[in-house]
Amino acid sequence: MNKRLVISALIAILAAAGIGGWLLLRDAGGADAGPASLAQAPTYQSGPFRLAIAVSPETPVVGKNRLAIRLEDSDGNPVSGASIKAVATMPAMGGMAAMQAPAELEETEPGRYAGPFNLKMSGAWPLTLQIKKAGLGKTRISFDLATGRQGLQLATGGRRLGGGAKGEMDSGGQVADAASDMPTINLDNRRRQLIGLDTGKVERRQLVREIRAVGEVVYDETELSDVTLKYDGWVGNLKIDYVGAPVERGQMLFGIYSPELFSAQQEYLQTLQRLSRRGPDDSLVQAARQRLMLWDIAPAQVRAIERRGEPIKYLPIHAPATGTVVEKNVVEGSAVKKGQILMRIADLSTVWIDAQVYDSELPLIDAGMTAEVTLPYLPDAHYEAEVDYVYPYFQGQTRTGQIRLSLPNPDGRLKPNMYAEVELQADLGKRLSVPESAVLFSGDARVVFVDLGDGRLQPRYIETGQRNEDYIEVTSGLEAGETVVTSGNFLIDAETRLKTGIKQW
Numbered sequence: 071m072n073k074r075l076v077i078s079a080l081i082a083i084l085a086a087a088g089i090g091g092w093l094l095l096r097d098a099g100g101a102d103a104g105p106a107s108l109a110q111a112p113t114y115q116s117g118p119f120r121l122a123i124a125v126s127p128e129t130p131v132v133g134k135n136r137l138a139i140r141l142e143d144s145d146g147n148p149v150s151g152a153s154i155k156a157v158a159t160m161p162a163m164g165g166m167a168a169m170q171a172p173a174e175l176e177e178t179e180p181g182r183y184a185g186p187f188n189l190k191m192s193g194a195w196p197l198t199l200q201i202k203k204a205g206l207g208k209t210r211i212s213f214d215l216a217t218g219r220q221g222l223q224l225a226t227g228g229r230r231l232g233g234g235a236k237g238e239m240d241s242g243g244q245v246a247d248a249a250s251d252m253p254t255i256n257l258d259n260r261r262r263q264l265i266g267l268d269t270g271k272v273e274r275r276q277l278v279r280e281i282r283a284v285g286e287v288v289y290d291e292t293e294l295s296d297v298t299l300k301y302d303g304w305v306g307n308l309k310i311d312y313v314g315a316p317v318e319r320g321q322m323l324f325g326i327y328s329p330e331l332f333s334a335q336q337e338y339l340q341t342l343q344r345l346s347r348r349g350p351d352d353s354l355v356q357a358a359r360q361r362l363m364l365w366d367i368a369p370a371q372v373r374a375i376e377r378r379g380e381p382i383k384y385l386p387i388h389a390p391a392t393g394t395v396v397e398k399n400v401v402e403g404s405a406v407k408k409g410q411i412l413m414r415i416a417d418l419s420t421v422w423i424d425a426q427v428y429d430s431e432l433p434l435i436d437a438g439m440t441a442e443v444t445l446p447y448l449p450d451a452h453y454e455a456e457v458d459y460v461y462p463y464f465q466g467q468t469r470t471g472q473i474r475l476s477l478p479n480p481d482g483r484l485k486p487n488m489y490a491e492v493e494l495q496a497d498l499g500k501r502l503s504v505p506e507s508a509v510l511f512s513g514d515a516r517v518v519f520v521d522l523g524d525g526r527l528q529p530r531y532i533e534t535g536q537r538n539e540d541y542i543e544v545t546s547g548l549e550a551g552e553t554v555v556t557s558g559n560f561l562i563d564a565e566t567r568l569k570t571g572i573k574q575w
Contacts, residue, residue, distance in 0.1 A: 118207040119206070122140040123139050123199075132190070150177060154202075157172045158171040160195050161194075211228040272551065277497075277503060279537070280538060285424055285475070297390065299328075301331055302407055307324060309323055312398070313396065320389060323387050331365060334361055338362055339379065359372060396414050397414035425473050427471045432473075438457060440454065501543045530548065
């Protein structure tokens with residue numbers, strides 16, 4: 071029986087039995103022919119070199135393994151005297167530092183290099199070759215290698231000769247894919263299942279963004295009324311003596327004594343008596359009456375003074391509007407100054423809600439949008455409201471925008487200074503988007519992994535726009551119909567960082 075066939079059969083038997091180590095075949099002249107699998111190994115083009123690579127045993131084991139390389143130039147001639155550095159590296163995990171397993175390569179015959187390497191534990195050990203040869207140049211190529219998994223798979227830095235053009239590497243070791251200049255990685259179905267890889271489609275979707283804001287119930291400023299005087303005086307006969315008291319328009323609040331006002335009443339009565347023959351339309355009578363009314367004395371009070379025939383010492387001050395007294399700055403006997411706010415009355419049948427909105431969400435809100443308002447301490451109360459106004463400035467300290475909503479409050483459940491939660495729905499229309507879980511964020515960079523098929527994944531820089539809880543708008547970098555990874559991204563990211571020499575995100 072042919073000697074080479076006998077040894078080949080012996081190798082197959084030992085490999086099936088799981089016996090490690092690396093067996094060399096020698097031809098009749100005793101020359102080192104490399105591992106049995108090297109002859110069947112695919113050829114790769116990397117930079118100025120062609121190479122074939124094989125590992126023995128074909129399924130690497132923990133412990134001793136052996137590497138064999140056939141190196142040629144672009145014309146297929148053996149390359150002798152090359153410097154080849156081959157290192158398998160297990161990346162750092164948790165508190166465990168990265169581990170390296172360098173191969174001690176020697177040239178066994180022209181263009182053939184072989185040597186052992188020792189894997190200290192089971193797992194993935196990506197293999198990187200750095201090849202230099204004076205007069206030819208240098209290159210770097212990486213392969214996937216793992217214990218318990220048969221053979222090697224090209225990762226980056228080269229292309230398999232005879233393969234298709236899509237996704238192949240050019241002579242400089244960079245991806246020549248039509249969609250991007252980013253390198254690709256290869257994941258077989260087994261590893262996809264192990265890391266739980268899942269994918270989703272890039273497509274145009276109807277996006278609705280939910281905007282949540284924190285608001286505060288405040289007074290309707292258009293329904294506030296202040297009680298002030300245009301003269302100095304003293305308060306007497308106080309009728310409304312506590313904050314929160316309900317009042318009706320025209321209801322007496324308190325009486326006011328003012329020497330100026332008392333004197334003006336006397337002058338008016340004297341003028342009426344002296345000019346009674348001229349009638350009430352006389353210009354002097356009208357001037358005296360006008361003086362009283364300019365001090366906010368109502369016409370009915372002027373007529374009451376006329377009927378009495380004598381001044382009113384404590385002239386009644388009435389409520390200018392119906393509502394609730396929300397501010398009171400007087401007590402019985404208080405001395406007051408003209409222009410001082412004595413009472414403030416608010417109509418609480420309608421209230422406002424001022425809500426704070428982040429600056430990125432503010433452009434999505436317009437007056438007229440509907441909103442739902444809830445109160446944390448009234449979980450069963452839900453109110454429908456509309457955005458009345460978007461304030462044209464930011465809040466100084468919080469740097470948020472402010473919007474205003476108006477709510478009817480007939481039962482008085484909404485009280486000023488209550489906190490409220492506001493929810494709005496902004497319809498963004500149909501936009502090109504991907505699932506939110508597909509995008510990796512790092513500073514200003516946005517990266518997705520595109521599934522190119524045949525086990526190849528490619529990182530892709532994208533630009534994003536609006537987003538909601540489920541999807542993110544893509545403004546550039548992807549096209550409708552492409553497939554992106556939506557689960558397992560971080561593990562793929564780690565593997566890509568390890569295998570590629572591109573600038574990381």
